[in-house]
Amino acid sequence: MKVATMTMRGCLLVLASLTVGSAGGVLAADDINPASETAKPTEPAAAPEKPKIDIRKLFATNCSWCHQDYGMKAADGPKLAGTSMTEEQLIEQISRGKSPMPGFRKTLSKEQIEALAKYIKGLKDPGN
Amino acid sequence: MKHWSTQLTASVKALSVAALIGTSSAALAVDGNTLLNADKDPNNWLTYHGSYKSWHYSDLGQINAANVKNLKVSWVHTPSASKRGVQSFPLAVDGVLYYTSASGQVWALDGATGEVKWKYSAKLDQERSEGTFYNPYNRGIAIGYGNVYMGTTDGRVIALDMNTGKVVWDKMILTVEGGNKGFTGAPVLVKDMIVIGSNGGELSGCCGPIFAVDAKTGEVRWQFDTIGGDERSRASWGNDSWKTGGGGGWMTGTYDAVTNSIWWGTANPAPDYDWGGDDWKTSGARPGDNLYSSSVVVLNADTGELKSWFQEMPHDAWDFDSAVGEFMSIERGGKRYMVHPNKGGIMFVYNADPSHAPLKIENAYMTGKTFNYIKGVDAKTGQLIGRRELPEGKHTNVCPAIDGATSWNTGAYNPNTGLMYKVGQEWCFDIEVVKADPPPAFSGQAYFGASWTSTHPEGRKAFGYVTARDPISGTIKWEKEYKYPPLASLLATKGNLVFVPGANGVFEALDARSGATLWSHNNGIGHHGGVISYTAKGKQYVAVVTGWGSHVAGNYCPLFGEPFCSMPTDAGQLLVFALP
Numbered sequence: 001m002k003v004a005t006m007t008m009r010g011c012l013l014v015l016a017s018l019t020v021g022s023a024g025g026v027l028a029a030d031d032i033n034p035a036s037e038t039a040k041p042t043e044p045a046a047a048p049e050k051p052k053i054d055i056r057k058l059f060a061t062n063c064s065w066c067h068q069d070y071g072m073k074a075a076d077g078p079k080l081a082g083t084s085m086t087e088e089q090l091i092e093q094i095s096r097g098k099s100p101m102p103g104f105r106k107t108l109s110k111e112q113i114e115a116l117a118k119y120i121k122g123l124k125d126p127g128n
Numbered sequence: 129m130k131h132w133s134t135q136l137t138a139s140v141k142a143l144s145v146a147a148l149i150g151t152s153s154a155a156l157a158v159d160g161n162t163l164l165n166a167d168k169d170p171n172n173w174l175t176y177h178g179s180y181k182s183w184h185y186s187d188l189g190q191i192n193a194a195n196v197k198n199l200k201v202s203w204v205h206t207p208s209a210s211k212r213g214v215q216s217f218p219l220a221v222d223g224v225l226y227y228t229s230a231s232g233q234v235w236a237l238d239g240a241t242g243e244v245k246w247k248y249s250a251k252l253d254q255e256r257s258e259g260t261f262y263n264p265y266n267r268g269i270a271i272g273y274g275n276v277y278m279g280t281t282d283g284r285v286i287a288l289d290m291n292t293g294k295v296v297w298d299k300m301i302l303t304v305e306g307g308n309k310g311f312t313g314a315p316v317l318v319k320d321m322i323v324i325g326s327n328g329g330e331l332s333g334c335c336g337p338i339f340a341v342d343a344k345t346g347e348v349r350w351q352f353d354t355i356g357g358d359e360r361s362r363a364s365w366g367n368d369s370w371k372t373g374g375g376g377g378w379m380t381g382t383y384d385a386v387t388n389s390i391w392w393g394t395a396n397p398a399p400d401y402d403w404g405g406d407d408w409k410t411s412g413a414r415p416g417d418n419l420y421s422s423s424v425v426v427l428n429a430d431t432g433e434l435k436s437w438f439q440e441m442p443h444d445a446w447d448f449d450s451a452v453g454e455f456m457s458i459e460r461g462g463k464r465y466m467v468h469p470n471k472g473g474i475m476f477v478y479n480a481d482p483s484h485a486p487l488k489i490e491n492a493y494m495t496g497k498t499f500n501y502i503k504g505v506d507a508k509t510g511q512l513i514g515r516r517e518l519p520e521g522k523h524t525n526v527c528p529a530i531d532g533a534t535s536w537n538t539g540a541y542n543p544n545t546g547l548m549y550k551v552g553q554e555w556c557f558d559i560e561v562v563k564a565d566p567p568p569a570f571s572g573q574a575y576f577g578a579s580w581t582s583t584h585p586e587g588r589k590a591f592g593y594v595t596a597r598d599p600i601s602g603t604i605k606w607e608k609e610y611k612y613p614p615l616a617s618l619l620a621t622k623g624n625l626v627f628v629p630g631a632n633g634v635f636e637a638l639d640a641r642s643g644a645t646l647w648s649h650n651n652g653i654g655h656h657g658g659v660i661s662y663t664a665k666g667k668q669y670v671a672v673v674t675g676w677g678s679h680v681a682g683n684y685c686p687l688f689g690e691p692f693c694s695m696p697t698d699a700g701q702l703l704v705f706a707l708p
Contacts, residue, residue, distance in 0.1 A: 057577070060562035064579035065261055065330070066682065073581055074693075076682030099254075100211060100263050100677075107573055 053115045062104060063116070071123055077101060082125025090117035156222050158272045160319035164385050170622075173220040173660040176268050176314040176380045177538065182454040184540035185620045186661035190668035191707055192623025196637045196647045202669060202706040203242035207233060213675020214700035216268040217314060217617070217658030219276075225662070225671060226271065226290070227702055231257075231264040232280045235702075236293060239664035242704065246293030250280050257281035259308040261574070261679065262327050268314030268380070268658065270322055273343050279311025279324045285341050287322075299346035301339055302326050308572030309333070309376065315341075318383040318390060318429055321349055325377025329395030329421070329449060332567040332575035336375025336421075338392055340432060350432030354394040354420050358434065365397075366415025371569035373414060374398030375421050379536050382455045384466075389435055389482050390427040391466060393450035397421035398575040400447045400530075403563040405519025408443045413566070417442045422450050424468060426482040436482035438489070438510065440470045445517050446501050447530050448472035454538040456548065458599055465490055467599045469550065472496070473533025474505050477600055493602035495595065496533030498554045498585035501526060518578075522560045529557035529582055531680040537656065540620035541599060545640050548599035549626045553613035555590035555687060556583045582683040590687045594618065594628055596643060606643035612688055615680060616655035619670070629655030629672050631684060632691055635703075651703055654695055656681060667706060675700020 059070050063077075071080035085093065094113045097103030104113060156162070158174055166172070167179035170187035178184050191199060207214065207229035218227035223239040232250030237243065257263045263281050270277040275287040275296050283302035288295060301324075302309055309328035316323050318340070325338040335353030342349055355361055355375035362370055374397050381392030397418040404412015420434075422441035427434060440450045453469040457480065464480035473496025479488035489510035503514030518526065531553070539550035557580045564577030584590045592613025596605045616629035624640040631654045637647040654676035661670050677697025684692035 056579075057562050057564075060560070060579045061564045061577045062574065065574070065576060066679070068579070068686070069581040070579050073686055074682075075582065075686060076677075076679045097258055099258050100261075102259050102261065102263070102574075103255075106259075107567075 053112060055115055055119045058112055058116060059119070062108065066101065071120055072126055080120045081123035083120060087117045087121050090120055157274070158221060158317075160272065160317060163272070163317055170661075171663040172222065173218065173662050174271060175219070175316055176217050176270070177382060177454055178660070180383050180385065181457040182382050182538070183456060183543070183620070184454070184538050184618060185542055187622045188661050188663065188668045189622040191621065191625065191661075191670065193625060193639050193646055195707060196623070196625055198707050199637070199647050199649070199670070199705050200708055201649070202704045204704070205235065205237055205242050205244075205702040207235060207700070207702070209698050210675055210700040211264050211698050212677035213654070213656060213697065214673035214702065215265055215657040215675070215678070216673060218660055218671050218673065218702065219269060219271050220660060220662030220671070221271055221290070223664035225702075225704075226269060226276055227673065228266045228269055228278060229700065230266060232266055232278060234269065234276060234278055234288060234293065236276075236290070237702075239662060239669060240667070248288050248293040250278070250286060252280055253282040256283070256308060257310060259572075260310060260327065260331065262310070262312045262378070265312040265678070267312055270315040270317045272317040273320070275343065277315050277317070277322045277343070279313065279315055281310040281312060283310045285311070285315065285322060285324060285346065287343070287346060297346035299341070301341060301348060302337065313378045314380045316380050316382065317343060320344065323381070323390055325379070325381070325392060325451070327378035327395070328376045328572065329374045329378070329447070329451070330398050330400045330574060330576045331374060331572050332372040332398050333570040333572045334370055334373055334375065336377065336395060338377045338427070338432075340429075352425070352427055352432040352434065354425065355397070355418070361419040364416040364419040366410065369414040369566075372398060372566045372575055373418065373421065374575065377451055379451045379453070382457070383429060384457065384480060386464065387480070387482055388429050390429050391455045392425050392427065393452065393468065394420055394423045394425060395451045396441075396444045396447045396449045399564045399566070400576040401518050401559070401561045401578050402443070402445055403520035403561050403577065405517045408445065408517065413564070414443075418444065422448060422470075424450055424476070424478070424487065426487065436485040436487050438476070438478065438487040440474065440476055440510070441472060442512070445515070446472065448532060452532065452534060452536040456539075456541050456599060458541070460600060465600060467548065469495065469534050469539070471532030471534055472501065473499055473528060473552065475599075475602060476510055491600060491602065495550065495552050496528060496554065497552070498527045498556065499533060501528070518559065518561050520561050520563050522558070524558045525556050525583065525586060526559055527556035527585055528553070529555045529683070530580065531555060531683060535615050535680055537615060537617040537658075540618040540626065542620040542626075542640050544622065545596070545624070546598065547596040547605055547640065549594060549596050549618050549620055549640070551592060551594055551614045551618065553590075553592040554585050555613070555683065556585050557581060558583055582686055584687065592631075594626070594638070594643070596626075596640070608638065608643040612684065614655070616672075617658050619659040619661060621661055627659050627670060627672070629659055629674075631655070633674070635672055649705070651701075653699060654681065654692070670705045671702060672705075673700060673702050
């Protein structure tokens with residue numbers, strides 16, 4: 001599943017079926033673009049209500065091993081605040097990884113990865 | 129090949145003959161018996177820890193305190209790009225040097241000239257390897273029965289013909305169903321088996337196995353599960369949490385022929401960190417002691433059955449593995465000891481007799497200085513005193529940081545000075561513990577919940593040191609402070625030298641008796657791997673690997689700035705030194 005080569009919107013549903021969602025933030029039905037309805041294989045177990053993605057928890061349980069202080073400080077992995085990457089590039093990097101960073105396309109949902117990319121893009125570079 | 133211990137005297141004789149001949153052209157046939165006496169054969173470096181005694185000591189004295197000032201680079205080998213540096217220990221047999229670089233590359237080089245004899249490059253399942261945090265580390269090899277043995281990050285053990293580099297066998301040992309784990313540590317040859325432990329303390333899933341593999345065929349002889357393998361272990365993980373419990377044995381243990389036992393240190397439990405806090409005995413993510421994580425296990429070498437154990441960190445709340453370091457075998461006053469460091473900065477001195485279960489503590493002392501995760505350790509029982517739990521929420525100034533007061537590389541022991549040389553490191557962190565949801569049982573997915581920032585100890589900058597002490601009593605003879613904590617292994621030699629490969633790239637030789645710096649050379653990039661000595665054509669060489677980048681090394685830029693912020697993390701070399 002090459003996330004980056006597909007258009008983001010269009011592949012949402014395909015990816016949705018791959019959701020493992022072990023780190024919180026279960027996919028909600030109304031996140032899905034109705035235009036792609038036909039491309040949908042099987043619907044994941046419908047979530048009764050839309051749970052919000054807890055971004056700090058998502059980060060702390062997946063990324064903070066190598067990215068310190070929720071992405072604000074450099075360590076084994078670089079500081080993420082102030083990255084020059086576009087949101088799309090961030091999604092690509094988080095999905096596929098870049099050795100020695102593992103890829104998360106199998107363990108995180110598309111929504112979780114997008115939320116992380118948004119979060120990183122929104123971080124203010126502390127300039128350290 | 130049944131009576132291993134009775135062959136001991138015979139092979140001692142054989143070896144002393146070999147020693148007389150020196151580096152003769154007659155090839156040394158390394159087998160389980162050869163290794164029993166590796167400490168009496170200074171011309172070769174036959175196993176990760178130098179010998180089963182794990183002294184990291186060379187009985188060569190051509191290079192010594194009087195002439196080390198003349199030591200020069202003899203030759204250099206540059207492997208292909210080595211992500212996160214070269215972290216392995218070279219081995220030397222009959223004047224040929226063997227070592228690995230990242231991603232499972234093996235090199236055989238002429239020990240006198242560096243001329244490449246062969247190279248092998250493992251084809252790895254990249255997806256699986258890259259799924260772990262420990263990619264693409266490779267920390268070394270074992271040699272025996274004409275083969276070089278290497279574990280891979282995708283769970284295989286490979287035997288290569290030591291003369292040609294051709295694959296003799298290549299076996300999947302740790303299947304992916306057992307979790308996305310693999311091997312980064314060096315295997316050790318024991319009798320006619322290769323023993324190797326899996327990584328993955330913070331990867332969900334059981335059972336953190338240690339394997340013994342037939343050296344000739346690659347068949348698994350036995351498997352010991354560091355967690356969940358017996359009733360005692362399962363009972364120490366409430367709510368069946370052993371199924372997501374981590375464990376493993378990612379560094380190289382040793383063999384004690386006197387009791388026919390494997391001694392191995394085990395990894396931390398998952399999750400890092402337990403949000404439960406004070407009530408860890410009955411609640412939280414993994415209620416109970418979590419046996420045999422962060423423990424020492426002693427196994428019957430023939431069967432893998434547990435003979436004894438000691439849990440250094442009951443319910444490890446800090447990620448202070450027992451997998452790090454060496455098992456130094458010391459005999460004194462007719463008594464046999466095993467001296468073993470724990471990442472939390474405690475030296476455990478065990479009685480080497482595993483008929484005590486759990487193991488008998490002869491002494492335990494703190495090697496760390498600025499620690500506050502405990503108040504201390506009971507010297508008689510080895511029990512932790514005054515634990516500081518890390519429940520869900522924020523904690524400031526926790527010392528040492530997750531990186532530990534000692535890292536995975538080894539110390540050294542010189543039998544002539546009677547001193548053990550060991551690196552210590554002092555740093556702290558601010559941490560917020562977050563309640564992680566358990567991944568599926570046996571999944572091998574990362575299982576941790578915390579975000580942190582490395583910090584300095586209160587009132588001073590982070591620092592490191594090399595300490596020379598009596599290994600049994602812990603009494604300090606001398607100590608040398610380092611601005612940047614060294615991360616590499618140490619080498620002690622008969623020439624009264626202690627070689628210290630520094631974090632900033634400076635490689636030093638210290639006087640083993642006083643700690644005075646006698647020689648230094650800038651290797652141009654940090655060290656965090658092995659260092660050995662051997663002979664080729666009758667001449668003594670010292671070989672050290674370089675290269676930077678790892679979970680621990682990653683802290684040096686935020687803590688110390690340059691030269692670490694600009695230090696490459698995809699390079700490394702093997703440098704070999706000799707007298708002119």
